[in-house]
Amino acid sequence: MPGIGTFEITYEDPHSKARLGRLWTAHGPVDTPVFMPVGTQATVKSMAPWELEAEDCQILLGNTYHLNVRPGMDVIEHFGGLHRFQDWKSAILTDSGGYQVFSLTKLRQMTSEGVWFQSHVDGTRMFMGPKESMGIQRILGSDIAMVFDECPPCPCTPEYACQAVERTLSWAAVCAEQPRAQGQLVFGIVQGGVYPQLRERCAKELLALGAFDGYAIGGVSVGEPEELIMPGVHMTVDILPRERPRYLMGVGQWWQMSESVAAGVDMFDCVMPTRLARHGTVFTRNGKYSVRAAGNRLDERPLEEGCSCMACRRFSRGYIRHLLNVSEILGVRLTALHNMHAYFDFISRMRASIREDRFGEFRAETARVYGPAPAE
RNA sequence: GGUGGGGUAGCGAAGUGGCCAACCGCAUCAGACUGUAAAUCUGACCUCUAUGAGUUCGAUGGUUCGAAUCCAUCCCCCACCA
Numbered sequence: 001m002p003g004i005g006t007f008e009i010t011y012e013d014p015h016s017k018a019r020l021g022r023l024w025t026a027h028g029p030v031d032t033p034v035f036m037p038v039g040t041q042a043t044v045k046s047m048a049p050w051e052l053e054a055e056d057c058q059i060l061l062g063n064t065y066h067l068n069v070r071p072g073m074d075v076i077e078h079f080g081g082l083h084r085f086q087d088w089k090s091a092i093l094t095d096s097g098g099y100q101v102f103s104l105t106k107l108r109q110m111t112s113e114g115v116w117f118q119s120h121v122d123g124t125r126m127f128m129g130p131k132e133s134m135g136i137q138r139i140l141g142s143d144i145a146m147v148f149d150e151c152p153p154c155p156c157t158p159e160y161a162c163q164a165v166e167r168t169l170s171w172a173a174v175c176a177e178q179p180r181a182q183g184q185l186v187f188g189i190v191q192g193g194v195y196p197q198l199r200e201r202c203a204k205e206l207l208a209l210g211a212f213d214g215y216a217i218g219g220v221s222v223g224e225p226e227e228l229i230m231p232g233v234h235m236t237v238d239i240l241p242r243e244r245p246r247y248l249m250g251v252g253q254w255w256q257m258s259e260s261v262a263a264g265v266d267m268f269d270c271v272m273p274t275r276l277a278r279h280g281t282v283f284t285r286n287g288k289y290s291v292r293a294a295g296n297r298l299d300e301r302p303l304e305e306g307c308s309c310m311a312c313r314r315f316s317r318g319y320i321r322h323l324l325n326v327s328e329i330l331g332v333r334l335t336a337l338h339n340m341h342a343y344f345d346f347i348s349r350m351r352a353s354i355r356e357d358r359f360g361e362f363r364a365e366t367a368r369v370y371g372p373a374p375a376e
Numbered sequence: 377g378g379u380g381g382g383g384u385a386g387c388g389a390a391g392u393g394g395c396c397a398a399c400c401g402c403a404u405c406a407g408a409c410u411g412u413a414a415a416u417c418u419g420a421c422c423u424c425u426a427u428g429a430g431u432u433c434g435a436u437g438g439u440u441c442g443a444a445u446c447c448a449u450c451c452c453c454c455a456c457c458a
Contacts, residue, residue, distance in 0.1 A: 036411095038411075038412065040411095040412050041412085045412080045414095045415085046415080061411070063411080063412080066412080066413090093411095095411045096411085098411075099411045099412090100411095100412095100413090102411090103411090103412075103413075104413070106413095107413080120413040121413085146411075149411095151411075189411090216411080218411070219411095220410085220411090221410045221411095222410090247411090248411095249410095249411040250410050250411040251410060251411090252410050253410065256410080268410095268411095269410095269411060270410050270411085271409085271410070271411085271412045271414085272409075272410055274412085275409065275410090275412065275414065275415095275416085276409070277415095278414080278415045278416080279408085279409070279414085279415075279416070279417095280415095281409085290406085290407090292405090293405090293406090294404090294405070324415090325403095325404095327415070329415080331415090332415055
């Protein structure tokens with residue numbers, strides 16, 4: 001078995017920058033391109049670990065900020081780390097809390113050393129800087145820790161984006177020096193908003209630290225116009241080293257993933273399959289739709305015809321629509337089960353298309369079904 | 377039979393002379409969700425040829441410049457007493 005942190009590139013697409021790879025972690029291999037379900041609070045909402053295992057899920061996310069608020073590190077330490085706590089045997093990647101700098105803007109204050117958060121649960125003030133974040137991730141024992149970054153919103157001024165890059169870089173340097181859990185990898189994060197020069201500078205200085213096992217593109221899909229996303233991904237990926245895994249944080253629209261893979265991205269995570277499931281929307285090979293729609297009332301077909309997930313094998317749309325309408329827990333469990341299956345199916349079909357030299361077709365088909373609405 | 381209370385849009389429920397096409401909740405319908413403060417949020421919800429018009433608050437008639445709101449009669453429901 002290759003050493004922890006090894007990233008093997010097993011195939012490169014001659015027609016795009018896509019590649020197939022395998023990243024070795026302390027809890028096994030992760031085959032890329034990969035979709036990582038988000039399990040912020042030590043659970044992928046509404047799903048049991050064995051249901052993810054059934055999808056051959058090799059890696060999950062956890063969240064530093066949220067797990068530090070609840071249950072707190074004393075509990076995690078008591079249970080011997082996040083894997084044991086939630087009984088997840090494969091890899092875990094922990095987000096550093098950098099995204100909460102963005103999503104909890106109203107509840108935090110920036111300083112150059114770190115961020116004061118006011119707990120969204122009980123208002124308690126807590127400080128998180130690069131040291132604190134890495135300290136928590138060490139206790140969590142994740143396989144991949146992310147550096148603590150500042151994820152600025154869009155729109156934001158070039159001056160502010162520049163400041164965020166500077167903070168992210170200085171924090172990254174601190175993160176790189178912190179003690180890690182055994183076998184823990186650490187990824188750097190490129191910020192820079194919609195400003196290519198800033199992204200370039202951030203990427204190059206991160207590389208110069210020479211301390212990271214992989215590189216992430218952060219601050220994407222935080223309010224910027226759709227047409228700015230892909231060019232930014234392309235230019236950033238092009239600076240990152242070929243031999244290290246690349247992770248596009250938070251992005252999960254299907255066509256964005258297939259285009260990003262074509263640009264050379266290896267890893268994705270997104271709340272979309274589970275969140276939309278809870279809100280009654282399901283993904284299929286032919287697009288997404290709302291199960292709650294009136295037209296599904298008497299529909300005896302499964303959520304998606306031909307789908308082999310547990311929800312589709314047994315239940316009708318009409319039944320699942322009913323469960324959602326009466327707020328029965330099983331309803332959102334079934335849509336989540338289906339959406340997660342659809343996401344894994346999507347990624348595995350994408351991998352197969354690369355391997356079989358059909359990736360161009362695959363991208364075209366994905367864009368046709370899931371692409372952004374053509375500009376008016 | 378007597379006494380008291382009550383009938384408001386799919387349901388529940390405010391409103392007791394003009395600011396009422398009528399608060400609010402539920403249900404229903406549509407849309408949004410991208411490193412999860414999200415089983416959440418936004419909007420629509422009498423009708424129409426719809427930034428305007430028409431018809432509503434048990435029924436009919438009346439008072440009034442103006443009524444869901446006041447008066448009369450009738451119909452129906454509930455409680456208690458016979």
